[in-house]
Amino acid sequence: MEFLQHNWYWAALAAASGTWLMVELVRSRGDDTQLSPVEATLLVNREDAIVIDVREQGEYAQGHIPNARHIPAGEIERRGKEMEKWKDHPVILCCTTGARSNSAAGALRKAGFNRIYNLRGGMMEWQKAGQPVSRKRK
Incomplete structure (x- = not known):
């Protein structure tokens, strides 16, 4: 937990990029x-x-x-x-x-x-x- 408190920006970046990848995957699946x-x-x-x-x-x-x-x-x-x-x-x-x-x-x-x-x-x-x-x- 201490790691996340000190490195919150890396966790936020990982969450944002993961979300972006999932959106792209879902969007291109039907095409x-x-x-x-x-x-x-x-x-x-x-x-x-x-x-x-x-x-x-x-x-x-x-x-x-x-x-x-x-x-x-x-x-x-x-x-x-x-x-x-x-x-x-x-x-x-x-x-x-x-x-x-x-x-x-x-x-x-x-x-x-x-x-x-x-x-x-x-x-x-x-x-x-x-x-x-x-x-x-x-």
Whole structure:
């Protein structure tokens, strides 16, 4: 008890971060369009999912998911015709953290794409999970 009295700020920080983690866990549980790196790999291997990297050219060149196609987020709508052939195919979008790809996923859903997924945590989570990274152009 004495420890908590002298270190109350650490206990408060631990409680706050634990609460934040629980809220995030509960919030993302019902969304089956957000994939972990392992789930994304399984979808690629089992259903031949297409991976689209929506980062800018410099980010893509630094390393991307092997065989990922590069279509920057700002070009998604303009290049819609090019992607028509994937409309009923599983498509996984990724960026650095998952934010840009989540927005791009919304645009593709509005365009009538049926099986759009977002790589939760983006390339940061992909690399943290020890998944392979390529520097080859696709």
